[in-house]
Amino acid sequence: MSKVRRKLGVAISAYTVVIVSMIFFILPMVWIIYCSFRTQASIFTGKVISHLNEFTLENYETILSVTDYPTYFFNSFKIALSVSLLSLICSIVGAYGLSRFRIKGKNAIIMGIFSTQMFPQVLLIIPMYLIVFSLQMLDSVIGVVLGQLILVLPFSIWMLKGYFDNIPVAIDDSARIDGCNVLQRLYYVILPLGAPGIMVAGFFSFVVSWGDYLIVSIISQSQRTATATLVIQRLSSALLIRWGQVAAAAVLTIVPTIILFSFVQKRLVEGLTAGAVKE
Amino acid sequence: MIKGWAIGLTAVAHPVFSHFNMKLRKQQGIMLILPAILVMGLFTVYPLLEGLRMAFTNKHLLKEGVRYVGLQNFIRLLSDEIFWVSLYHSVLLTAVVVFLQFVLGLILALAMNQKLPGMSLFKSIIMASWVIPVAATVILFKFMAQPDIGLINIVIKTIGFENLNRYWLGDPNVALPFIMLLHLWRNVPFYGVAFLAAMQAIPESYYEAAEIDGANTRHKFWHITLPGIRNMVIVMVTIHVLWTFNNFDFVYLATGGGPVNATDVLPVYVYRQCWTSYTIGYGASIGTVMLLLLMIYFIVFIKISERDKIA
Numbered sequence: 001m002s003k004v005r006r007k008l009g010v011a012i013s014a015y016t017v018v019i020v021s022m023i024f025f026i027l028p029m030v031w032i033i034y035c036s037f038r039t040q041a042s043i044f045t046g047k048v049i050s051h052l053n054e055f056t057l058e059n060y061e062t063i064l065s066v067t068d069y070p071t072y073f074f075n076s077f078k079i080a081l082s083v084s085l086l087s088l089i090c091s092i093v094g095a096y097g098l099s100r101f102r103i104k105g106k107n108a109i110i111m112g113i114f115s116t117q118m119f120p121q122v123l124l125i126i127p128m129y130l131i132v133f134s135l136q137m138l139d140s141v142i143g144v145v146l147g148q149l150i151l152v153l154p155f156s157i158w159m160l161k162g163y164f165d166n167i168p169v170a171i172d173d174s175a176r177i178d179g180c181n182v183l184q185r186l187y188y189v190i191l192p193l194g195a196p197g198i199m200v201a202g203f204f205s206f207v208v209s210w211g212d213y214l215i216v217s218i219i220s221q222s223q224r225t226a227t228a229t230l231v232i233q234r235l236s237s238a239l240l241i242r243w244g245q246v247a248a249a250a251v252l253t254i255v256p257t258i259i260l261f262s263f264v265q266k267r268l269v270e271g272l273t274a275g276a277v278k279e
Numbered sequence: 280m281i282k283g284w285a286i287g288l289t290a291v292a293h294p295v296f297s298h299f300n301m302k303l304r305k306q307q308g309i310m311l312i313l314p315a316i317l318v319m320g321l322f323t324v325y326p327l328l329e330g331l332r333m334a335f336t337n338k339h340l341l342k343e344g345v346r347y348v349g350l351q352n353f354i355r356l357l358s359d360e361i362f363w364v365s366l367y368h369s370v371l372l373t374a375v376v377v378f379l380q381f382v383l384g385l386i387l388a389l390a391m392n393q394k395l396p397g398m399s400l401f402k403s404i405i406m407a408s409w410v411i412p413v414a415a416t417v418i419l420f421k422f423m424a425q426p427d428i429g430l431i432n433i434v435i436k437t438i439g440f441e442n443l444n445r446y447w448l449g450d451p452n453v454a455l456p457f458i459m460l461l462h463l464w465r466n467v468p469f470y471g472v473a474f475l476a477a478m479q480a481i482p483e484s485y486y487e488a489a490e491i492d493g494a495n496t497r498h499k500f501w502h503i504t505l506p507g508i509r510n511m512v513i514v515m516v517t518i519h520v521l522w523t524f525n526n527f528d529f530v531y532l533a534t535g536g537g538p539v540n541a542t543d544v545l546p547v548y549v550y551r552q553c554w555t556s557y558t559i560g561y562g563a564s565i566g567t568v569m570l571l572l573l574m575i576y577f578i579v580f581i582k583i584s585e586r587d588k589i590a
Contacts, residue, residue, distance in 0.1 A: 006496075010393060011393065011395055013390070014389075014390040014391075014393040014395055014398075015395070017386060017387060017389075017390035018390060018397075018398075018401050021387060021390075021401075021405060021468075022401075024464065025405060025407070025408050025464065025467075025468060026404065026405075026407070026408075028419045028420065028423060028430075028464070029407065029408070029411075029419065031419075031422075031423065031430050032418070032419050032422060035422070043428055044428055045428075046427045046428045046432075046433060047433070048430075048433060089314070090314045090315040090318060091315060093311045093312070093314060093315070094311060094312040094314065094315035094316075096311055097307070097308045097309070097310070097311025097312040098308075098312060100308075101307055101308025101309075101311065102308060103308040103309055103312070104309075106308075109312065109316075113315075113319070115577070116319065116323050117518060117521045117522070118521050118525075118570065118573045118574065118577055119323065119327050119525075119570060120525045120545075120546060120549070120566050120569045120570055120573075121525060121527065121546075122525070122527055122546045122549040122550050122553075122562075122566055122569075123326075123327070123330040123549065123563060123566030123567070123569065123570065124322075124323060124326040124327060124330060125326075125553075126326070126329075126330055126333065126553055126559055126562065126563055126566075127325070127326035127327075127329035127330050127333070128322060128326045130329075131321070131322070131325070131326065146318075146322060147322065149318055149322065150318065150319060150322040150323045153315060153318060153319060154319070157315055182307050182311075207410050210412060211411070211412030211413055211414065211415075213412075213413065213414055213527075213528045213531075213532065214527050214528060214550075218554065229412045229414045229415075230414075232412075232414055232415065232418060233414045233417075233418075233532055236417075236418045236421060243422060243425075243428070246418060246422070247418075247422065250415045250418045250419070253412060253414075253415055254411045254412070254415050257410045257411050257412065258407060258410065258411070260410075261406070261407060261410045265403050265406070266403070268406065268472075269406075269472045269473060269475075269476045270476065272469075272473070273473050273476055273477075273511065273514075
């Protein structure tokens with residue numbers, strides 16, 4: 001009897017946590033999606049429920065056809081894809097090296113990579129701006145990509161090293177006996193077995209780059225490289241804010257990250273924490 | 280394509296350049312991490328050293344002529360009120376946010392660890408707040424904080440607290456706690472899901488053995504669950520102290536440090552010094568202080584966690 005009662009108590013408290021969390025974490029997103037379909041007048045009534053005739057696609061039409069938003073959205077895509085690709089190449093190869101080879105001062109290298117998380121980005125960005133300037137890459141996609149690369153590379157390497165460490169070395173060894181060289185082992189053993197971790201690392205890079213404000217705000221100088229993130233910020237700090245349109249632009253900027261998230265969701269935690277779980 | 284190229288490489292390298300191959304094998308590891316090290320050298324280590332050097336100069340973004348000024352920037356810091364306010368806010372924000380994230384994340388993980396209907400759906404959507412851009416998070420909350428039309432104020436008015444209706448980020452007394460709330464909104468689910476992963480790695484047999492010995496729920500939590508997730512806690516807390524202390528965009532995008540410096544934190548102050556006032560040398564000196572503080576934290580933390588490990 002008391003056991004049943006205790007179980008019931010646990011279930012009630014667990015569901016309480018779930019309900020409170022849903023309200024706190026999910027409701028704000030539902031609310032902005034809901035409001036992105038309301039007219040300005042409807043939002044300004046200060047009521048939660050709108051009449052049916054107050055719903056509209058106008059906000060999205062304006063953002064997509066009147067403003068330059070599509071250009072910025074496309075810029076974001078170009079930049080985030082390049083960052084993911086470059087960071088994957090560097091971090092897969094690097095993590096493979098750290099996970100499988102004897103390297104002099106390996107621990108120092110790992111510690112060094114980890115300790116870059118300590119460096120204030122606002123301090124790094126000053127000389128970075130001057131480097132990008134002297135390379136004549138200011139306001140270029142490649143300039144932004146190189147800048148953002150350092151945001152994701154340390155964590156990517158650390159994460160993938162943890163992931164690769166969990167792949168049994170015996171598989172590598174048998175592949176070597178079968179005559180596979182370093183690159184073949186990377187290609188035939190590490191890539192397929194590490195695929196879930198690699199997917200998460202790619203996702204992480206994409207999301208960080210997509211959401212970056214600091215580096216874009218310094219290196220981007222014009223429409224050519226401005227990103228969606230930069231632009232929703234500008235929209236939302238205008239003097240007269242059209243909240244319906246801001247909501248629509250914000251929703252459009254959120255959507256790609258949520259879609260990608262739904263693909264990697266199951267693997268996300270396992271991948272992100274690979275470096276921390278293994279002993 | 281890579282496959283063909285790689286096989287070609289071995290075919291050539293193996294018989295002819297076997298000596299070279301041996302040497303190559305020794306260097307393989309270092310060759311593999313070279314690209315990452317080069318990128319990080321050029322865009323992290325070099326800028327860091329440059330930044331530290333600039334902290335001792337009077338560099339101005341728009342003026343020619345740079346010279347070393349010794350410790351002048353740091354002496355100026357001592358009497359800079361905004362610096363002290365920002366430092367206080369940074370430390371307070373980091374301490375409160377990381378602590379609450381840890382506690383709330385733990386509660387969330389304990390709830391998710393129950394095998395109940397609907398829990399897997401909940402687990403699959405709860406991390407959504409972590410993946411969306413911070414700029415979007417800020418817009419979500421700015422919108423909800425609007426007077427009269429924001430959801431927060433609508434709810435508050437409905438339950439009868441008409442006089443609390445205000446722009447929450449515009450009130451110096453609540454702006455900083457409100458920004459802390461934004462941090463929690465983004466990160467608590469990540470903590471929860473990470474702690475859950477660590478909890479599920481604890482062997483079930485530990486709990487069974489404890490039950491036989493008559494341990495109650497609280498005993499099991501303190502003596503099995505908490506020690507079991509210890510490593511994860513250390514990693515999450517360490518990394519979030521660094522990330523939160525260095526975080527720039529929450530405050531900058533939400534309030535820009537205002538109203539009247541009520542939410543100013545060090546990264547935002549550095550940014551304003553560099554890109555609004557263009558006084559790069561002075562900005563770099565504040566950044567240097569940030570780095571020093573984090574290094575002290577890092578060293579103390581490592582010492583403590585190593586001592587605990589031995590004990």
